[in-house]
Amino acid sequence: MLVIVGRIGRAHGIKGEVGLDVRTDEPDRRFADGAKLVTTEKTPRTLTVDASRWHSGRLLVKFAEAPDRTAAELLRNLELQAEIDEDERPEDPEEYYDRELIGLKVRTTEGVEAGEVIDVVHLPSQDLLEIRRPAGNAVLVPLVEELVPEIDLATQYVVVADRPGLLDPEGAEVVATEPAQGAGD
Template sequence: MQLVVARIGRAHGIKGEVTVEVRTDEPELRLAPGAVLATEPASTGPLTIETGRVHSGRLLLRFAGVSDRTGAEALRNTLLIAEIDPEELPEGEDEYYDHQLMDLDVVTEDGTEVGRITEISHLPSQDLFIVERPDGSEVMIPFVEEIVTEIDLEEQRAVIAPPPGLIDDRAEIASSREEDESSRDEDASSRHEDES
């Protein structure tokens, strides 16, 4: 099974190093020197990691055969893809690979359907589930223990306990706006206050 583990960013310096946006919880395993990674677009790979180091909080990689800034810049926006065993599980008890979480149904603790996980965004401070709601809108849910209370892979669902305001009720308000003019006026004035 193929898993996107990073996206190549800008060239760093003049010796072929690149910054990477890490998309794996195990960069020390997936992005270690010697790792051979497939790429998207496929024409730029496969790439073999020659060196890796952290500089100012960002991971820098250099690939075999890429020794100057021009070569590094040509790799920009390339996705790095690792081949993993679909049965393989992360080492930590409460850790999951992105492919295990994709397409899980998201429900609140009382069983209310929220939507389906369509993307996982790895930010420096935390990971976010991008959840597509039944009406097509999206909501972002921080993947933290206090909010995501259970991941049930057998049932293919994630159970959440959202704090007030996390699951925006705008989707419901939008459908009742035509019937209730006053809520639109209240919305407009509260939005105006937020902006000021």
């Protein structure tokens, strides 16, 4: 199974290195020397990691197929995929692959059925679960322990600690502000 692990950014230096927008929690594993990655182009091609290193908080990668800056610039904006076995799990037991979460049923901490996970959205600040609600609308729930205290792959459930407006945006509490007494009287 192919899973997106990064997007190639701009070239760095003159020796063919590129910066990467990392989309995996295991970059040292996915971009190890010799790793083979597949592009998501119309005609996919395989790129081989020649070397990788961290520089100022950014992962720089040199691909064997891009020997210089000119070749590296041609790779910009390509998404990279890694081949992952169906039964492979992340090294950290508190981490999950997107494919493990998509399709899980959602219920609240009170046991009320609340929908199904249909996607995992990755933002720079945090990940979000996209949940299709029983009414058919979709909501985004931050994937943080306070709001998602339990993920049980064995029973195929995600538990969400519902808060006003989280699973039902229309049901959010509205706090009315009243004009201060005596102001403008």
